[in-house]
Amino acid sequence: MPIQNNIRRDWLSNPKTEFLAGLVVALALIPEAIGFAIIAGVDPRVGLYASFSIAVIISITGGRPGMISAATAAVAVLVLPLVRDYGVEYLFAATVLMGVFQGIAALLRLDLLMRFVSRSVITGFVNALAILIFMAQLPQLTGVGWETYAMVLAGLAIIYGLPRVTSIVPAPLAAIVLLAVVAVLFNVDVFTVGDMGALPDSIPLLHIPEVPFTFETLRIIAPYSLAMAAVGLLESLLTASIVDDMTETRSDKRRETLGQGIANFFTGWIGGMGGCAMIGQSVINVKSGGRRRLSTFVAGAMLLFLIVVLGPWVARVPMPALVAVMIFVSISTFRWQSFLEIRHHPWQSTTVMLATVVTVVWTHDLSIGVLVGVLLSGIFFAGKVRELMTITSEREGTTRRYTLTGQIFFASADRVTEAAYFNEDGVDNVVIDVTHAHFWDISSTGALDKVVLRLRSEGKNVEVIGLNEASATMVEKFGEHDKPFKSLGTVGH
Numbered sequence: 001m002p003i004q005n006n007i008r009r010d011w012l013s014n015p016k017t018e019f020l021a022g023l024v025v026a027l028a029l030i031p032e033a034i035g036f037a038i039i040a041g042v043d044p045r046v047g048l049y050a051s052f053s054i055a056v057i058i059s060i061t062g063g064r065p066g067m068i069s070a071a072t073a074a075v076a077v078l079v080l081p082l083v084r085d086y087g088v089e090y091l092f093a094a095t096v097l098m099g100v101f102q103g104i105a106a107l108l109r110l111d112l113l114m115r116f117v118s119r120s121v122i123t124g125f126v127n128a129l130a131i132l133i134f135m136a137q138l139p140q141l142t143g144v145g146w147e148t149y150a151m152v153l154a155g156l157a158i159i160y161g162l163p164r165v166t167s168i169v170p171a172p173l174a175a176i177v178l179l180a181v182v183a184v185l186f187n188v189d190v191f192t193v194g195d196m197g198a199l200p201d202s203i204p205l206l207h208i209p210e211v212p213f214t215f216e217t218l219r220i221i222a223p224y225s226l227a228m229a230a231v232g233l234l235e236s237l238l239t240a241s242i243v244d245d246m247t248e249t250r251s252d253k254r255r256e257t258l259g260q261g262i263a264n265f266f267t268g269w270i271g272g273m274g275g276c277a278m279i280g281q282s283v284i285n286v287k288s289g290g291r292r293r294l295s296t297f298v299a300g301a302m303l304l305f306l307i308v309v310l311g312p313w314v315a316r317v318p319m320p321a322l323v324a325v326m327i328f329v330s331i332s333t334f335r336w337q338s339f340l341e342i343r344h345h346p347w348q349s350t351t352v353m354l355a356t357v358v359t360v361v362w363t364h365d366l367s368i369g370v371l372v373g374v375l376l377s378g379i380f381f382a383g384k385v386r387e388l389m390t391i392t393s394e395r396e397g398t399t400r401r402y403t404l405t406g407q408i409f410f411a412s413a414d415r416v417t418e419a420a421y422f423n424e425d426g427v428d429n430v431v432i433d434v435t436h437a438h439f440w441d442i443s444s445t446g447a448l449d450k451v452v453l454r455l456r457s458e459g460k461n462v463e464v465i466g467l468n469e470a471s472a473t474m475v476e477k478f479g480e481h482d483k484p485f486k487s488l489g490t491v492g493h
Contacts (some may be wrong), residue, residue, distance in 0.1 A: 002104055010065055012291040021290030022298025024173040025068055028325055029055075029303050030314060032281075033071050034196040035136075039074040041083045042091065044197035047071045048307055050095075050272030055300025056367055057263040059293045060134045063255030064240040066247065066291045069263065069279035073136075074231050074366050075274045082224045092209040094221040094228065095274040098487050099265025101229035106258035114237050114253060120349040122375035123338055124356025125238050126279070128369060130334035131361050133280050137323045137330075140191065148190050148320045151179055155324025170288035172325045179321035193322075194315030199307045204270040229261075232276035236260050238370070239277035246286050280329045286486040287332060346381040382411040389437070391419040399429040405436040410443035420451045423458060430455050435466030445478045453480070 029051050037047030038183050051070035058069040083091050105111070141148065158175040183190060193199075211217050240251045264274050285295050306314045342350050360369030387405030400421060408416065421427070432451070439445055448464070455462045467475060 012294075013292055014289070015294060016288040018292055018294040019298050020170050020173060021285050021288035022287045022295040023302050024170050024176070024325075025285050025290070025295070025299035026302035026306055027173070027176050027317065027425075028315075028322055029068075029281060029299065030199075030282055030317075031165055031193055031196050031319065031322055032278075033303075034193075035072050036071045036076040037273070038081075038197065039073060040079050040091070042088050042273065045200040045204075046088065046091075046271060046273050047076075048200060048303070049270055050267050050275050051325060052300045052304040053204065053267040053270055053272050054263045054275045055296055055303065057266060057300075058259050059296035059300065061255070061259035061262045062293075062296070063252030063257075063259060064243055064277075065251075065293045066285055066295055067236075067240055067243045067251075067277050068285050068296055069260065069275060070281065070300075071275040072232075072235065072278055073364075074235055075228050075276060077097070077364070078227050078231060078427055079224060079273065082221070085374065086220060089210045090217070090221055091273055092207065092268045092271060093211045093217065095264055095272065096209065096226045096295055097218075097221055097225035097268075098228040098232065098274045099261045099263070099268065101225055102261030102264060103235060103258060104261075105229065105233060106254055106261060109254060110233070111237060111253040114241070116378075117238070117241075117370065117374060118349075118352065118377040119347075120352040121356050121370060121377060122238060122241060123335055124353040125360065125366070126242055126372055127338060127353070128335055128357045128360035129279050129366075130330045132364065133326055133331040133333065135361075137326050140319055140323045140421045145189060149317060151183070151188070151190060151320035152327070155179055155321050156327065159324060159328045163402070172284060172288060172328065175324055176317065176321045179324075180317045181301060183318040183321075184316055188318065189408030191319040192315060193317045193319065195319070199311040199315055201308060201311060203304065204272070206269060207271040209268065228274045229264075232260060232264070232274060234370060235279075235366055236277035239279045239282055242279060243282055243286065246283075249291075255490070273407045279333060280326065282328050283333050284325065287329075296436045348376075348384075350375045352380065376475050385409070386412040386415070389415060391415060393419060393421070395427065398427055399431060400424065400427045401431045401433065403433045406439060407438055408444040408447070409440035413443040413447035416444075416447040417450055420455070422432065422454060428460060430460050430462045432462070432464045433466050434464065434471065435468075437466075437471070438468065439471040439474045441474075442478045445474050446462055448479050450473070 002363045030048070033047035033051040037044045040046070053388040054069045054071070062069065079091050079094065082094060141152070155175040158178060160170045162171040162174055182188065236256060237253055240253060240256055244251050260276060267274070267385050281299070285299065290296070338353065355376055356369050356373035359372045360366055363369065385407055389404070389408060389412045402419065404416070406412070432448070439448070452462050452464065
């Protein structure tokens with residue numbers, strides 16, 4: 001049975017490795033969730049509850065097994081003005097509406113827009129996130145004693161050295177546990193998870209947002225919810241593509257879009273903030289052996305268990321251990337091969353990649369960086385296609401013949417008018433051969449209109465031949481039928 005096979009594959013395949021990978025992610029999620037809550041200007045519980053809820057729900061509803069979703073900085077930055085001006089209850093309402101918008105996006109198949117994101121943009125996105133992950137660790141390495149640096153180096157040594165000895169336990173988990181034991185036994189003077197903020201001591205319950213259910217409330221939260229939904233889906237779908245490459249598997253982007261919507265919708269009803277996929281935590285999960293839905297579920301469930309049941313112990317986990325893990329993630333995420341590719345890839349691809357990196361790092365806004373990359377990719381693509389169109393011209397007695405080859409659209413349409421000889425003496429007949437050309441838009445038909453109209457206004461007999469069926473349809477629909485094209489007659493093929 002397909003359903004039984006899916007359950008066995010996603011939930012019962014290699015459970016030990018999946019559980020341990022999820023545990024590593026849960027430990028790494030705690031300080032990040034607290035930090036993102038602080039960025040948003042809300043209580044740490046809001047970030048922790050959100051991370052638990054989103055991870056657990058997306059493990060069931062998502063389309064990318066093994067990918068971790070939780071509260072993120074990208075969303076936290078967006079909601080800060082909302083929380084500041086209207087309060088945290090409006091954040092909960094905005095999170096619910098965020099889920100609704102993402103559900104609508106799934107119905108409209110907006111996930112297909114990912115096809116317009118080039119490989120260069122994805123590479124730039126990955127490298128930028130790796131840099132941001134590393135930069136996020138710098139506050140933990142500034143103004144601290146030598147003990148912090150020693151523990152970070154020890155953590156990195158364990159993470160990189162342990163796999164050479166054994167793979168029974170994920171190296172990041174071993175590093176966290178060992179350094180925590182050392183810190184507690186020897187009372188090492190370093191920052192701990194507890195210093196980040198107070199951990200909750202109860203499970204989240206149903207919480208109806210305490211806001212007026214009026215059009216005015218909708219007017220306030222809708223712009224924030226729309227921005228949260230867009231940024232969340234963008235980061236989630238890009239991260240899904242990255243995890244696809246890392247695991248050499250495919251994901252269901254439409255299901256992931258819907259799953260993100262469901263997760264955020266229900267998270268808003270338990271007092272959580274909006275979230276999305278996290279590339280850093282996803283890399284930790286994959287590098288620790290997590291590939292299936294079980295690891296994602298364990299990450300969320302163990303996060304709640306750790307903070308509610310084992311809170312006093314978790315609070316004593318040294319931050320340098322988690323910093324070491326995140327530095328490892330940063331190094332693993334960055335595509336070092338991209339430095340070598342600069343020498344071999346076209347300069348346009350390199351420009352797109354570097355522009356994406358610089359924009360994301362400069363603005364700390366993933367959506368702006370990706371948008372810049374996509375726009376540059378589109379411009380360069382249009383330029384390439386434009387050059388693929390050729391126009392040749394030859395004169396035989398009183399006849400001028402133009403031969404158009406290639407794709408004619410808004411970026412290349414101007415070449416049609418530029419190639420035409422107007423007010424040419426001794427020419428009575430003009431033949432425009434488009435047998436090997438294709439018209440794509442109204443800009444292309446408009447350019448043809450312009451040339452034919454002007455030549456006919458000069459008293460020349462103009463004939464357009466070779467229009468294929470699709471191009472002829474464009475000309476008939478958008479061209480000036482009663483002027484230059486009413487007498488075209490036979491359509492070429």
